[in-house]
Amino acid sequence: MLTTRLATLADYADCARLFPELGVPDPVFTAEQFATRLLPRVVVAEADGRTVGYASWRLYGLTAHVVHVVADPAARRRGVGRALVGAVREHVADAGCSRWYLNVKRNNAVAIRLYQRAGMTVELESTSVQLPWAKVEELPRPAGPIGAFAPSPADDAAIAARFAIPVERVTAQRTRPGYVAAGVREGGVVAAFATFDPDYPGAYPFCATRPDLARPLLEALQPHALPDRGETLFVSVEGNAPLAGVLVDAGARVLFELYRMSAPL
Numbered sequence: 729m730l731t732t733r734l735a736t737l738a739d740y741a742d743c744a745r746l747f748p749e750l751g752v753p754d755p756v757f758t759a760e761q762f763a764t765r766l767l768p769r770v771v772v773a774e775a776d777g778r779t780v781g782y783a784s785w786r787l788y789g790l791t792a793h794v795v796h797v798v799a800d801p802a803a804r805r806r807g808v809g810r811a812l813v814g815a816v817r818e819h820v821a822d823a824g825c826s827r828w829y830l831n832v833k834r835n836n837a838v839a840i841r842l843y844q845r846a847g848m849t850v851e852l853e854s855t856s857v858q859l860p861w862a863k864v865e866e867l868p869r870p871a872g873p874i875g876a877f878a879p880s881p882a883d884d885a886a887i888a889a890r891f892a893i894p895v896e897r898v899t900a901q902r903t904r905p906g907y908v909a910a911g912v913r914e915g916g917v918v919a920a921f922a923t924f925d926p927d928y929p930g931a932y933p934f935c936a937t938r939p940d941l942a943r944p945l946l947e948a949l950q951p952h953a954l955p956d957r958g959e960t961l962f963v964s965v966e967g968n969a970p971l972a973g974v975l976v977d978a979g980a981r982v983l984f985e986l987y988r989m990s991a992p993l
């Protein structure tokens with residue numbers, strides 16, 4: 729029989745074993761990261777006493793972001809994915825969320841079908857790229873005067889409104905331990921914003937009202953890059969093909985093309 733339940737620390741090994749099935753370049757989470765970053769928002773699916781899948785999510789105010797959904801390859805097409813998605817839906821609806829969303833590779837037809845059956849539709853397209861830091865200087869310079877700034881709590885609402893991001897997500901990203909936030913103002917108005925995880929190293933969200941603002945935004949992040957984390961960074965651009973395009977033109981490699989799918993709850 730297939731059942732789902734909230735995960736505990738004892739499920740770390742099974743979740744870590746299944747994580748590579750997502751096919752993303754992120755290193756598998758450590759037990760400590762599982763405990764502090766994923767739990768308690770993880771469900772596992774069990775069949776005949778075996779763990780056959782897990783799913784995890786994050787909450788940004790009343791918006792839920794489904795982060796991982798994985799079924800064991802040996803147990804696919806038996807309803808594990810559907811059960812996990814259903815369990816996540818129940819938990820986030822119980823938490824009072826009004827919307828849920830996730831990112832899925834545009835060529836992952838199986839997962840897209842699963843999420844469509846759960847009521848989700850495509851909201852926007854996004855692109856993840858890997859950019860050598862050395863290519864930043866090949867990006868176009870902004871035409872007019874701009875000012876880089878370190879966003880503070882007082883900036884969260886303006887950033888959220890400018891880039892249509894839930895304000896809770898801006899706050900959550902800006903305050904994540906170890907993360908660096910950077911912004912660019914033009915005429916006193918926020919025109920670009922990103923948060924950067926030097927440990928990964930990756931920038932997400934990465935938002936700008938014009939492609940030529942990518943350069944000052946990256947220049948604001950670059951001093952925070954860690955020398956032992958390599959010569960490149962990952963950048964995820966949502967719903968902004970010209971911004972992704974300017975990075976690719978400068979020499980970034982496209983890693984994934986994604987859909988963000990979402991639905992009201």
Ligand SMILES: CC(C)(COP(=O)(O)OP(=O)(O)OC[C@H]1O[C@@H](n2cnc3c(N)ncnc32)[C@H](O)[C@@H]1OP(=O)(O)O)[C@@H](O)C(=O)NCCC(=O)NCCS
Pocket residue numbers: 749750796797798799800803804805806807808809810811831832833836837838839841842845
């Ligand atoms: C996506 C994934 C979780 C689906 O898990 P699963 O347990 O095999 O899926 P289920 O058996 O619950 O099927 C649920 C629905 O998914 C779709 N689906 C699943 N496998 C499919 C396949 N091979 N072809 C087409 N649709 C498929 C169907 O719509 C299915 O519902 P239906 O049978 O009523 O039509 C699983 O394939 C997986 O772990 N993939 C690797 C990790 C991944 O890509 N995760 C998603 C990241 S966004």
